């Protein structure tokens with residue numbers, strides 16, 4: 001039986017009707033190998049299903065005058081177990097800083113929520129063979145200053161920015177080597193053995209072969225995770 005996991009980052013996709021349909025098809029699955037991160041407004045709906053849930057984003061204070069934000073304390077009311085931290089869309093569109101990401105990671109851990117910390121290089125950096133250097137920088141910028149205990153609770157999602165929503169993905173060898181590199185770096189610098197997911201254009205067609213890459217611990221799936229039948233097929237691949 002496979003032990004990789006699928007994390008569905010549903011981003012700002014889906015209407016209420018589509019969410020109902022999604023829950024009808026997948027809502028009875030309760031498995032550590034399938035985690036749904038819905039648009040926040042649908043978390044309550046999903047919390048009535050059996051599915052394990054994550055947030056797409058989380059704030060770093062428990063409560064207060066922070067318009068539009070959702071705290072880890074509030075998320076815990078809905079049995080949230082994971083939170084995506086530092087997705088490239090939030091770093092680039094919403095200008096999330098390394099300092100914010102550090103605080104978000106600490107807040108998650110204080111509430112027993114596993115942070116899924118995202119890193120990834122741009123197309124230009126990839127073409128200039130700077131991927132490893134960039135990923136190392138992104139890791140150090142946020143992990144430095146965190147307690148080793150906290151780092152040991154983090155999962156990393158490696159998402160090349162140029163692979164997100166484009167249909168282009170690195171070769172399997174590149175994914176394998178980069179994932180191994182990330183694990184080695186975290187081990188060397190912080191003495192922690194960390195889980196690493198791959199994200200970027202994972203779908204029903206390529207999941208079978210990506211699933212063969214042993215060092216990869218799972219997948220962070222965007223667009224394809226909003227189609228329940230496609231997601232079900234992908235889930236069947238990783239558990240088989």
Ligand code: 13P
Pocket residue numbers: 009087159163164165166199200201202220221222223224
């Ligand atoms: P896509 O699967 O749509 O490429 O998105 C990947 C992603 O950003 C998951 O966080």
